[in-house]
Structure formats: structure tokens, C-alpha cells
Amino acid sequence: MTTDQQQAPTWSPWRAVVGFGVVSLAADMVYEGARSITGPLLASLGASAVLVGLVTGAGETAALVLRLVFGSLADRTRHYWGLTLIGYALTAICVPLLAVTPFVGGAGLALACTLVIAERTGKAIRSPSKSTLLAHAAAPIGLGRGLGVHKALDQVGAFAGPLLVAGLIAATAAIWPALAFLAVPGAVAIGLLLWLRGRLGEPVIKTSEPVRVVRGRRSRIPLPARFYWFAAAAGATTAGLVTFGIISFHLVREQVVATPAVPVIYAAAMATEAVAALATGWAFDHVHGRVLLLLPLLVAAVPALAFSNHLTTALIGILVWGAAGGIQDSTVKALVAQLVAPDRRATAYGVFAAIQGAAALLGGGLAGALYSRSIPALIAVIAATQVVALALLMITLRRSDRPNRAS
Numbered sequence: 001m002t003t004d005q006q007q008a009p010t011w012s013p014w015r016a017v018v019g020f021g022v023v024s025l026a027a028d029m030v031y032e033g034a035r036s037i038t039g040p041l042l043a044s045l046g047a048s049a050v051l052v053g054l055v056t057g058a059g060e061t062a063a064l065v066l067r068l069v070f071g072s073l074a075d076r077t078r079h080y081w082g083l084t085l086i087g088y089a090l091t092a093i094c095v096p097l098l099a100v101t102p103f104v105g106g107a108g109l110a111l112a113c114t115l116v117i118a119e120r121t122g123k124a125i126r127s128p129s130k131s132t133l134l135a136h137a138a139a140p141i142g143l144g145r146g147l148g149v150h151k152a153l154d155q156v157g158a159f160a161g162p163l164l165v166a167g168l169i170a171a172t173a174a175i176w177p178a179l180a181f182l183a184v185p186g187a188v189a190i191g192l193l194l195w196l197r198g199r200l201g202e203p204v205i206k207t208s209e210p211v212r213v214v215r216g217r218r219s220r221i222p223l224p225a226r227f228y229w230f231a232a233a234a235g236a237t238t239a240g241l242v243t244f245g246i247i248s249f250h251l252v253r254e255q256v257v258a259t260p261a262v263p264v265i266y267a268a269a270m271a272t273e274a275v276a277a278l279a280t281g282w283a284f285d286h287v288h289g290r291v292l293l294l295l296p297l298l299v300a301a302v303p304a305l306a307f308s309n310h311l312t313t314a315l316i317g318i319l320v321w322g323a324a325g326g327i328q329d330s331t332v333k334a335l336v337a338q339l340v341a342p343d344r345r346a347t348a349y350g351v352f353a354a355i356q357g358a359a360a361l362l363g364g365g366l367a368g369a370l371y372s373r374s375i376p377a378l379i380a381v382i383a384a385t386q387v388v389a390l391a392l393l394m395i396t397l398r399r400s401d402r403p404n405r406a407s
Helices: 011-035 036-046 047-067 066-076 080-105 108-141 143-172 176-181 181-198 226-241 244-253 258-307 311-339 340-373 375-400
Strands: 211-214 219-222
Touching: 011 080, 011 108, 011 143, 011 181, 036 047, 036 080, 036 108, 047 066, 047 080, 047 108, 047 340, 066 080, 066 108, 080 108, 080 176, 080 181, 108 143, 108 311, 143 176, 143 258, 143 311, 181 219, 211 244, 226 258, 226 311, 226 340, 226 375, 244 258, 244 311, 244 340, 258 311, 258 375, 311 340, 340 375
Parallel strands: none
Antiparallel strands: 211 219
């Protein structure tokens, strides 16, 4: 029995979207909770600032670039559920294991570094497959709304995880109990995912015959040009969206806020992400990709606001940063799903994420270098990159309005 012939889903599209959202909520509690305290954990194990930067940077790069491999693998094998389960299992296992690192002596730091990178690798394994399953489930109700609701639920976990970790650290005066407790939402995520798989079955994805014969050899038809124009536009916005690490560094160094307040501000940004994902997801289903023209404007405004030494202005900048992140991680994916054939979505999501990962690495290094030299120069450079992003996005939208011969 082929993948396309297996059981039809027994749940409605909205129930499927909400189901995926609750799985992401539980998983986000695990890895966002861990990410909020990874730096202090590594430092307590003897890591230098350079090592912390290298490990966390390598983890984020792996989470994006390796999707290029696992996205293509998912489309070739059609094992979307299997890869999704493996990826979530890595997160559910690696994060609680960080709790043992203070008790294994000199091996603790090496073990922690390995677990941090392994957890991010799990993100790379599952994301293209999960996004494909989610897009398939959300298509009947509107990709924008479906992915927006999913992102909003996802961000509930991203909001609750850091607050849960902060509360447990305050109660126990130690990091490891909080990390150990994250095994609970991790187990919930895996259990819900298995239950969801039983209700939905395998996705029925029609084949668009992405194969051509050249000189007697069969090869897959490449992704459409308009997809690459959009990937380039998204790469430019990703490069320009400064990381929260640099923003929080500024807040503490300039004494805009006290260090204990930083996780609370981050949680507020996560809540803003949820609202932005819902609003722009709804707009996407009405005005389509044109809603994304807002994204470069938001990204350009972030450094001018967030790097202020005035608390109110900086907070506004951080909320704008959260809104940009919400659009980038939900509504952007809806347009990717529209630009490519359904049976190439996992491949497209993998390529897209690899381009974003390279852009994030370049943009993060550039932002850090410019911040240490001149904040006005940083603001100007990011504004210039967003002009480029806006131009590329307009080219994408013009091309995507043309008839699609492949479809």
C-alpha cells in the first residue's frame, strides 16, 4: 500500500491544526525553557563566553542548515511522521539530560555542549516534515490562518517555558531541577504526537510528477524560480533581524533593565509573536503574500528602537522584534507552501531554512561587529538590507501572480 493510499484522516482540519499546535506548545516549553538558561548553565560548568557563543551558534546553525538534508529525505522517503517523531524525541531526551551535567565532573561541560547541539539537530530533523504535515492539514481552512493558529499555540509554550524555569530556579536555587522537570512536557509532547498520528494517519499528498528525463537520465524538476526569489528575500530579512542575545546584552550593559527582568521581557516578546502570527495569518488568506511587505519595515525599525537607552523605547523595539519573528516563523511558511508543489514542500522548507541559517550566521556576526563600533551604523546597514528584502519580495509577488504551468 502506497503512502497516498493509506487511511484518510479521521479528524477535521481545525482539530488537526490545534493538535499540532498543542504538541508544539509542549515541546516549546521544553526547548525554549532550556534556551533561556543555556548560557548560565554552560558558564556554571566552566565555559567561557567564547565557548558559549560557539556552542549556541553552532546549535542554531545546525537547526537551520541541516533541514536541507532532512527536508529532501522526507520528500524522497515520505516518512514524514517518522522524522517528526525522531526530532521531537531528541528534544524530549536531550534537555532533561542536561540536568545530570553538574554531577559528572569534568565531563559535564563536554556533555552539555553535545546535548545542546543534539537538541538543535532534533529541530532540523523534524521541522521540514512537521511543516509539511501541518500545511497539508491546514490547506482546507487556509494556510495563513492554520499556520497562524499553530504559531500562536506554539508561542504559548515559548512564553510559559522560560517563566516555569525561572520559577523553579527561584524555588530551588539551582538550575538542574528546572531542566529535569522539563521531562514532563517533553513526555506530553511525544504522547500527544503519537495520538495525533493515530487520528490523522498518513498524509494523502498527490504527486506532481517532479521528474524529467535529460539524455536518458531521470532527475527531479528543480524548485521554481519564484521560490528562490522569496528565499533570498527572507534571507535578507533574517540577516537584518538582530538576535535577542544582542538586544539583551545591550539592555544589561547599559543598565536599561536588571538581569532578572530579561526573561520576563523575552516572554513578552514571545506573546507578541503569537498575536502577530494570528493577525498576519488571517490577513494572508485575504490579501495573500502582500501582507509580508510589512516584514522588512518591522525588521528595519527594531535596532532603532531596541538599542535605545530609554526603557519604554527599548520595550517597544523588543515587541516589534517579537512581531517580526512571529511573521517570519508562520506566515512566511504559508507563502512557501503556496509557491511549490505539495510533494516538494519538505524539500522547499529544508532549502529555505538553510538559506535562512546562512543569513542568520552572517547577520549575527555583522550585527555584533557593528554594535561594538557604532549603533547608528548598525541601524543604517540593517535599513539598507531591508530595502533589498523589500525589492526581492516585490519580485516574488509579481512572479507568483503569473500562472503556474507546473500546477
